[in-house]
Amino acid sequence: IEAGDAEALREQAAPLHESEMGDVIEALSADDRVRLVTLLGDAFDYLALTEVDDSVRIDLMESLPNSEIARGVADLDSDDAVYILEDLEAEDRDEILAQMPVFERISLKRSLDFPEDSAGRRMQTEFIAIPPFWTVGQTIDYLRTNDDLPDEFYQIYVVDPGFKLLGVLPLDRILRVQRATRIEDLMNTQLREIEATLDQEEAARIFERYDEIEVAVVDEGRRLVGILTVDDIVDVINEEANEDIHRLGGVGDEDISRSVPGVVRSRATWLAVNLGTATLASLVIGLFDDTISQMVALAVLMPIVASMGGVAGTQTMTVTVRAISQRELDRNNAWRLIRRELLVGLTNGAIFAVLLGLITGFRFADAGLGIVIAAAMVVNMVVAGGSGILIPLTLEKLKLDPAVASSTFVMTLTDVVGFFAFLTLAGWWFGLF
């Protein structure tokens, strides 16, 4: 098909949903992608570009002529157009915008002026607004005769002459009542508005919390400037979860279409940090090389204490980081949870200390060694529980993302404390200093 038969291609592409077209694009090589879009011409729906990985989209856009992109993007709803344009370089973006019809250009520029990841960037500027003094009949007649309506809509917005939001009207309310009913008697006045500058994650929280499918976006003067729809919010929730997971795993913004050099770079940061912290832990062990040379069993056993602390710390940290990002953990319950995690650390510490103590005591036929490793374990598990919750909370307080750095700090601390506690206790118990 990539032999240049535009006709056949168009026929095949026509019934595809944009997300299926997106899959087709991802499956092609970089050159074929450009050829496909060029061959399809007018028949290519740029909406498909909202369904591919960022790296694929950016590569493809850079290979297409800006005039072509301008034409394709002008057909889209504003939220999709912004999504496609926002990752481009400012220069290309301005050139594309300059080639678009004036109305679309102004509305896109306004959206793009809002900060990255804000509700203003994600909003759709096509919506229906009516005055409160209309009747249901007038509204239906208006919808029937107006052919410049958004592609899909679920609510109608009721505004005053200054475009301040007075109420919202889900479509089902209009259909339940007689034509004579006045809009202002029917509209929902329990308003939920989202400021255009609000972070998209906060906006997503509002959708989740109140089970909304569309929410009005207002500017600083409380004037209606757009709407956020739940399908965009679903993407935000997914992106956010991906981010949390990737950051906890020590990888940057990475998607599976990235090439080797990109991935190497995205992972190198945390490997470098870990090289530093692992070296630190090794220096701690170095302090005890005399002790170890007198009793090699210590070298054999010390990773167990460190590793158990690492797991316990990671468990607490995972729950904490997710609770913070879901806004479930705040000042009100922080103390209760800190106490809880310390207690959990102490309890599990005690349980596994006894187990490990017994195993070790028998393995090396040395009760003293069992007691020492058990004691070190309890210490490290309590430290793990405490640091697992306190480190993310501290990062959050410093306005840093707890998902990014918590893991390294917690692992380093549990390693260092694990080695130090075990080797110190052993040195003291066996008089090896």
Add this chain to the structure above:
Amino acid sequence: IEAGDAEALREQAAPLHESEMGDVIEALSADDRVRLVTLLGDAFDYLALTEVDDSVRIDLMESLPNSEIARGVADLDSDDAVYILEDLEAEDRDEILAQMPVFERISLKRSLDFPEDSAGRRMQTEFIAIPPFWTVGQTIDYLRTNDDLPDEFYQIYVVDPGFKLLGVLPLDRILRVQRATRIEDLMNTQLREIEATLDQEEAARIFERYDEIEVAVVDEGRRLVGILTVDDIVDVINEEANEDIHRLGGVGDEDISRSVPGVVRSRATWLAVNLGTATLASLVIGLFDDTISQMVALAVLMPIVASMGGVAGTQTMTVTVRAISQRELDRNNAWRLIRRELLVGLTNGAIFAVLLGLITGFRFADAGLGIVIAAAMVVNMVVAGGSGILIPLTLEKLKLDPAVASSTFVMTLTDVVGFFAFLTLAGWWFGLF
């Protein structure tokens, strides 16, 4: 307020959204929760129970009389009612169902008969179905005169006499056209149906992919039995992300309202597994105790190699597990990604091997030790990359959840290989065996 003043309470509770009421419930002590619900009586909206943590809901429900619950739940949409009832013990559930009106009882029973976490459990059985030969005018008149409509609806379903789905009609389509338009000419026949037995995660994928807000649920005979709405899907997506994150972090189904004994139990499993694997790693070190006693520097350095492998393995595993659960990784691209991860491991392995080799060489003034640790590092990083992707893929193939166990396997492998490679190479290089 908890002094028993029901009047005042009702007044305060009336304007609250169900999710705000949920927050109030979570903030109270267990006894106060029961007292609050009892005092509010009829004025308590059971929808609030869908907004609290599972453990809070179950505790509360066990303390309330079943007749009270039956009355409260009967008022809810079927999806919310099922959500509340599904976690109860079978005995309580049956007793509650027996006390409900017959129509609600049957529809709830049918939903509850579908497997846990299936679309059938999450679906709402209240929807509007009309025949294809109606006109828009007839439909609007039907909606205006029928007062048994669902609380909210966004689409109307067009069915044949056997309740097979023929088309869907988003409400905005009805409002755009004249009364005389026939439904069958207007309806959307590009149908997306979800089988009631489909897993809710798969259903969520369909919503994400096609940006739907409502999708029809059909039984095995393709008869329309209910609808799935996007607000429930948002919850599914969130739950699923939480699950992935928690499992990767080695914790079970845990929420922040759990008490200490519950948390201790939820974490103990993986701590026990880790005790086993850490002991295994320690046995590997034990094989080399002779070597270590001749050269204590090895004990000081060996955790670095293991820890770098652990980080690299976790990075690859995180990306892989998330890609699997997002259905982005399948047979088509698995080989490409495996090759990519091995190459990334080799590249980062080489970079950090040189770094660590230099640091070590200078620190111990021993070039040989630097070369040995560098070589061990490359080996371990390649193993980390390979196991980070192969272990989750294998677990997936065995129909196990890769998020649950991958982490332990990867960490164990990188620890064992890290220690083994470094100590073997060192023993051989320095002739210590």
